[in-house]
Amino acid sequence: MIGVDAGDxxxxxxxxxxxxxxxxxLETGRRFPLDSTADVxxxxxxxxxxxxxxPGEHGVYHPIQWDPAxxxxxxxxxxxxxxxxxxxxxxxQGETVVVFDVPFAFPSRLDRxxxxxxxxxxxxxxxxFSNRVEVGRELRRRFGxxxxxxxxxxxxxxxxxxxxxxxxxxGAGRKGEITRWLMxxxxxxxxxxxxGESHRGGHLLWPDPGYEPFSAGRDALRDVYRAVDxxxxxxxxxxxxxxxxxxxxxxxxxxxxxxxGHFVRSVMNRINAAFDGARAAQRExxxxxxxxxxxxxxxxxxxxxxxxxxxxxxxxxxxSDRDVTGGMDWSRTPGFALRPDLHGYLRFNLAGRESAxxxxxxxxxxxxxxxxxRREFEFLTAAHSGKRxxxxxxxxxxxxxGRRSHLLPDLVVRWxxxxxxxxxxxxxxxxxxxxxxxxxxxxxxxLGFAAxxxxxxxxxxxxxxxxxEFPAFVSALL
Numbered sequence: 001m002i003g004v005d006a007g008d009x010x011x012x013x014x015x016x017x018x019x020x021x022x023x024x025x026l027e028t029g030r031r032f033p034l035d036s037t038a039d040v041x042x043x044x045x046x047x048x049x050x051x052x053x054x055p056g057e058h059g060v061y062h063p064i065q066w067d068p069a070x071x072x073x074x075x076x077x078x079x080x081x082x083x084x085x086x087x088x089x090x091x092x093q094g095e096t097v098v099v100f101d102v103p104f105a106f107p108s109r110l111d112r113x114x115x116x117x118x119x120x121x122x123x124x125x126x127x128x129f130s131n132r133v134e135v136g137r138e139l140r141r142r143f144g145x146x147x148x149x150x151x152x153x154x155x156x157x158x159x160x161x162x163x164x165x166x167x168x169x170x171g172a173g174r175k176g177e178i179t180r181w182l183m184x185x186x187x188x189x190x191x192x193x194x195x196g197e198s199h200r201g202g203h204l205l206w207p208d209p210g211y212e213p214f215s216a217g218r219d220a221l222r223d224v225y226r227a228v229d230x231x232x233x234x235x236x237x238x239x240x241x242x243x244x245x246x247x248x249x250x251x252x253x254x255x256x257x258x259x260x261g262h263f264v265r266s267v268m269n270r271i272n273a274a275f276d277g278a279r280a281a282q283r284e285x286x287x288x289x290x291x292x293x294x295x296x297x298x299x300x301x302x303x304x305x306x307x308x309x310x311x312x313x314x315x316x317x318x319x320s321d322r323d324v325t326g327g328m329d330w331s332r333t334p335g336f337a338l339r340p341d342l343h344g345y346l347r348f349n350l351a352g353r354e355s356a357x358x359x360x361x362x363x364x365x366x367x368x369x370x371x372x373x374r375r376e377f378e379f380l381t382a383a384h385s386g387k388r389x390x391x392x393x394x395x396x397x398x399x400x401x402g403r404r405s406h407l408l409p410d411l412v413v414r415w416x417x418x419x420x421x422x423x424x425x426x427x428x429x430x431x432x433x434x435x436x437x438x439x440x441x442x443x444x445x446x447l448g449f450a451a452x453x454x455x456x457x458x459x460x461x462x463x464x465x466x467x468x469e470f471p472a473f474v475s476a477l478l
Contacts, residue, residue: 001474002232003194005103005122006202007225007250009449015222021233022225025248029451032464038252039446040399040412042341043123045251045467046104050085052471056402058083060104063123064320065407066338066347068354071330073321073339076125078106081404086471087113090190095478098182100193101175107131114185119178120146120171122199135185143178146171148200153438161204165220168197169227176231183238190478193235195228202254206442245454245477251467257443260389260415261340262434263380263424268337268346270429271376275334275369330356334369335410342443344413346373353406370411376428377413383423383431391416 004022012022037044037054041061051058059081067074074080087097088109097113099105103123108115108131115131116139118124128145130136147167156164172195179193201224232248239246324338330349338345348366351357359366374393382389396408420436450464462472 001190001192001247001249002235003102003192004198004228004232004248004250005194005196006199006252006254006444007195007228007449008198008202008253008255008445009250009447011221011254012225015225018222019225019229021229021236022248025232025451025453026449029246029248029453030457032450032452034249034251034448034450034464035466036252036446036448037400037467038342038444038448040343040394040414041396041408042252042343042444043104045448046102046123047083049251049467049470050087050102050105051083052086052468053083054400054402054468055408056396056400056405059402059404059407061408062339062341063104063125064317064339066324066409068357068406071325071354071356073317073324075317076104081407082106084109086474087115087190087192089471090475090478095189096186098186098188098191100179100182101196102192102194103196103199113188114182116182120148120175120196121194122148122151122196122203135182139178139181142181143174146174148197151200151203153440155435155437156204156439162220164204165201165224168201168224172197172224172227172231176234179231179235180238183235190474195231197224198228198250201225202442203440204442206254206256206440208256208441241454243455245452245456247450247452247474247477249448249450249470251448253445253447253449254442255445257342257420257436257440258415258417259340259342259436259440259443260380260421260424261342261344262437263421263432264340264344264346264413265337266432266434267377267380267426267429268335270426271372272334274428275372276332330354331358334359334365335373338409343415344377345409346411346413348410373411376426379427381425382418382421383425384421385418386425387416387418389416389418389421389424390414 012019017023037048041055044055044061047058047060048054055061060076063075064073065076087099091097091110091113097110099115101119101121103121104125105117106125107129110131114135116136117129118126119128148171175195183191201221205221207218320339333349335346335348338347349357349359350361351359352361377393378390380389381387391414394412396410396412397405400408422435423431423433425431456477462476463469464473
């Protein structure tokens with residue numbers, strides 16, 4: 001299996017012969033269009049893939065999530081939210097497994113096989129790790145570190161994105177070399193490697209003429225895809241497709257960034273203040289003068305990038321937590337905004353679930369607050385056009401029930417397909433001004449793909465229409 005993380009099938013096809021290996025895979029392989037959970041919880045696609053369950057069961061949708069017991073945003077780890085990937089069961093059934101760089105992977109629990117995590121993934125839960133210490137040590141000695149670095153969500157200059165494109169292309173080439181090297185380590189029966197460069201490249205380089213400061217992304221993004229394509233070709237050259245089934249896949253794609261997430265916290269502040277009067281106004285003062293907010297406004301973006309590439313993960317995680325919790329008086333806060341991804345994530349401060357919860361679950365006050373949230377968000381409009389910017393507001397308890405659904409956002413605000421706004425209007429609260437602040441010109445879309453090559457291409461196989469169906473599909477191929 002070769003994953004092209006966030007590899008957009010329409011972009012790949014538009015590049016035609018400049019991506020000969022991916023073009024061949026799509027033209028000659030058995031194609032499977034894939035739906036995914038990216039249309040609701042964008043970061044949940046990889047745990048959904050490797051567990052075969054939906055987010056309400058596995059509970060993982062972002063590297064940094066809300067911990068209601070600790071009342072803070074924290075990095076997901078194995079002590080908190082471990083979920084077992086399907087290749088552990090494959091090993092118990094006698095398969096020899098090699099896995100390389102699956103996003104959102106927990107430290108491997110394979111006994112006999114090889115797993116290497118977090119060498120070059122766009123999103124990760126921890127540090128570089130290999131269950132075979134000697135393999136990890138030799139990999140780092142031979143190939144060094146991936147040049148991609150941390151993703152620092154701040155505005156980016158043209159010069160930065162051009163450097164990033166070169167780093168991503170270099171990293172993809174190096175990943176192809178490592179993948180071939182790992183393929184020769186053991187006589188595997190199941191091998192999985194994922195290229196994360198297409199994901200980071202899609203965020204930074206997606207061609208959107210309306211995006212500033214970097215709008216000429218198509219050639220740069222195509223260069224990243226070319227490097228991934230060449231690496232995929234190198235991997236496929238090491239496989240006998242007459243004897244080995246090959247699945248090339250992307251769990252979701254990319255499109256222009258239409259997120260209006262830069263308004264979510266300000267809208268929540270106003271709603272809270274109106275709902276509880278002056279009691280909830282403390283978050284307004286934080287938005288004007290909090291430490292993290294002030295630093296983000298005062299420190300130039302290039303310096304933020306330099307700090308982000310050099311800073312330890314713990315410092316970056318602290319910044320993410322302060323971005324959510326700074327200035328909060330939990331006794332007076334009925335709900336709050338989590339750090340958005342594509343969509344806006346809202347959470348109720350429920351008594352009995354949050355350790356400092358102040359809103360009684362199921363109470364009239366709770367129902368009234370939820371109704372107010374829905375109404376105010378659904379009727380937000382873009383100032384320049386008067387069009388509504390919110391597509392819908394979804395309840396995660398309804399969409400993704402399960403044993404870990406209490407760890408998901410309570411409400412997800414999904415956006416209409418409109419350009420990112422710098423000013424929006426509310427009938428209740430007047431105008432809000434803001435600028436997109438994460439430096440992404442591309443964002444996730446739900447559509448993915450898989451292509452099957454090899455001797456089983458025309459066999460009767462289980463359905464493959466959604467990312468959660470991969471474990472059963474792989475078992476059938478084996």
